[in-house]
Amino acid sequence: MSDSIETPDAIAATDLLPPAGRDLMARFRPLVEEREALLATGVRDPFSIVMTSVLSPTEAIIQGKRTILLGTYNYMGMTFDPDVIAAGKKALDEYGAGTTGSRVLNGTYQGHKECEDALKEFYGTDHAIVFSTGYQANLGIISTLAGKGDYIILDADSHASIYDGCWLGNAEIVRFRHNSVEDLDKRLGRLPREAGKLVVLEGVYSMFGDVAPLPEMVAVARKHGAMILCDEAHGMGFFGANGRGVYEEMGCEDDIDFVVGTFSKSVGTVGGFCVSNHPDFEVLRLVCRPYIFTASLPPSVVATAATSIRKLMHASDKRAHLWKNSRRLHAGLRELGFTIATETAQSAIIAIMLSDQETAVALWQALLEGGVYVNLARPPATPAGTFLLRCSLCAEHSDAQVDEILAIFAAAGRAIGHIG
Amino acid sequence: MSERDDIFAQIAEQIEPFNKKRAILTEGTTFAGDLEWDSLTVMDFVAAVEDEFDILITMNMQAEIETVGQLADAVAKLKAAK
Numbered sequence: 001m002s003d004s005i006e007t008p009d010a011i012a013a014t015d016l017l018p019p020a021g022r023d024l025m026a027r028f029r030p031l032v033e034e035r036e037a038l039l040a041t042g043v044r045d046p047f048s049i050v051m052t053s054v055l056s057p058t059e060a061i062i063q064g065k066r067t068i069l070l071g072t073y074n075y076m077g078m079t080f081d082p083d084v085i086a087a088g089k090k091a092l093d094e095y096g097a098g099t100t101g102s103r104v105l106n107g108t109y110q111g112h113k114e115c116e117d118a119l120k121e122f123y124g125t126d127h128a129i130v131f132s133t134g135y136q137a138n139l140g141i142i143s144t145l146a147g148k149g150d151y152i153i154l155d156a157d158s159h160a161s162i163y164d165g166c167w168l169g170n171a172e173i174v175r176f177r178h179n180s181v182e183d184l185d186k187r188l189g190r191l192p193r194e195a196g197k198l199v200v201l202e203g204v205y206s207m208f209g210d211v212a213p214l215p216e217m218v219a220v221a222r223k224h225g226a227m228i229l230c231d232e233a234h235g236m237g238f239f240g241a242n243g244r245g246v247y248e249e250m251g252c253e254d255d256i257d258f259v260v261g262t263f264s265k266s267v268g269t270v271g272g273f274c275v276s277n278h279p280d281f282e283v284l285r286l287v288c289r290p291y292i293f294t295a296s297l298p299p300s301v302v303a304t305a306a307t308s309i310r311k312l313m314h315a316s317d318k319r320a321h322l323w324k325n326s327r328r329l330h331a332g333l334r335e336l337g338f339t340i341a342t343e344t345a346q347s348a349i350i351a352i353m354l355s356d357q358e359t360a361v362a363l364w365q366a367l368l369e370g371g372v373y374v375n376l377a378r379p380p381a382t383p384a385g386t387f388l389l390r391c392s393l394c395a396e397h398s399d400a401q402v403d404e405i406l407a408i409f410a411a412a413g414r415a416i417g418h419i420g
Numbered sequence: 421m422s423e424r425d426d427i428f429a430q431i432a433e434q435i436e437p438f439n440k441k442r443a444i445l446t447e448g449t450t451f452a453g454d455l456e457w458d459s460l461t462v463m464d465f466v467a468a469v470e471d472e473f474d475i476l477i478t479m480n481m482q483a484e485i486e487t488v489g490q491l492a493d494a495v496a497k498l499k500a501a502k
Binding site for chain 1: 458459460463465468470471476478479480494
């Protein structure tokens with residue numbers, strides 16, 4: 001640059017600009033290019049679907065077409081329940097659109113307490129804390145419970161919110177092979193005996209829709225003196241006599257220290273929670289950052305959640321119909337020649353396994369054009385590098401809709417040459 | 421052979437079934453760059469190494485390990501601490 005000062009007329013135009021910084025977005029270039037190449041083949045973007053109107057828990061209009069929804073996690077169909085909607089409207093009128101505040105400051109209304117009361121009754125626990133999302137519930141509880149020097153032992157196929165909860169905290173993180181009791185036992189055995197340990201399990205794993213062997217895992221965790229957290233995001237509403245989750249169905253209620261869940265699946269709105277019988281549980285409200293440093297749920301949301309949770313206590317007929325739907329879809333798809341991630345229907349998630357992105361996107365699009373929406377999932381969200389078309393059933397899907405779904409799958413699978 | 425050499429040889433043996441690129445293994449061989457492993461392969465491999473040496477390599481530790489040599493150092497340290 002000193003040359004330029006001596007001979008001003010030689011200053012290049014580029015010298016007048018600030019030095020070219022490193023483009024931090026450059027690391028996403030490979031993904032941008034992969035997507036551009038895929039979309040250039042003429043397929044629709046699986047990750048930018050817009051529902052222009054929603055007709056019911058099981059049907060919406062997508063690009064002008066009436067479409068059966070088979071990928072919403074709206075297991076119990078509570079989104080349009082008349083009582084739930086009435087409760088939300090009433091709260092909106094009486095308490096306004098939002099709280100504009102943290103739960104620990106101005107953001108706890110009567111409705112938040114009533115929602116926590118409904119959870120305590122639903123789960124039969126002494127304590128319940130409501131978070132603004134299920135993601136934040138895992139983020140908050142896991143990062144706060146396990147501190148420096150403690151160990152978190154998690155299943156390799158754990159949800160992103162569990163992994164992120166680990167990274168937000170200061171504990172040491174140890175993974176075991178998916179659903180392997182032996183692997184969990186071995187890893188716990190290698191940890192210092194005196195160290196604090198938190199084993200994190202899920203009732204239903206959402207990618208394959210498989211359930212955890214909870215009794216065996218709980219026994220192993222107890223043997224090594226670990227506390228246990230079970231995420232029942234995909235189990236609530238559907239499993240167990242009271243709909244509490246897989247841990248209830250498998251008889252592990254006395255052994256799980258913390259149950260985490262969400263309002264965005266069976267409950268039919270948004271929000272997250274943790275319930276526990278630990279006598280000091282309430283102190284988490286003062287130390288859990290993802291609980292404190294965010295605004296609380298709007299009054300209408302906690303009102304809809306509380307109403308929905310209370311109705312889910314007595315929803316055994318719906319649970320029975322959801323099982324029927326899940327088993328019918330699983331058996332029907334297998335008969336058509338699709339490969340399913342589980343031998344039998346273990347939950348309301350039925351995952352079709354595909355080996356490559358092209359087939360997955362082609363089938364996904366053929367289904368959408370036929371009138372069925374499913375979730376497309378790809379690595380790294382999926383285990384073992386597979387591409388999945390994930391179907392999740394709803395208790396409100398009628399027998400006739402399941403027939404229609406199977407017919408559309410048959411036509412789509414044949415149209416792209418995936419099944420015979 | 422020193423104990424460190426033994427460890428390196430044992431690790432090389434564990435890498436073999438995952439070494440689809442037939443990359444030459446040296447102290448400086450990187451898992452992400454030279455072996456081109458994705459996160460799932462890394463997980464399977466780490467589990468295999470943990471079982472081979474009866475140790476635990478936490479995810480916190482894994483985040484710091486980029487090369488085969490660094491892994492051998494970490495395994496030697498974890499074995500010594502047992």
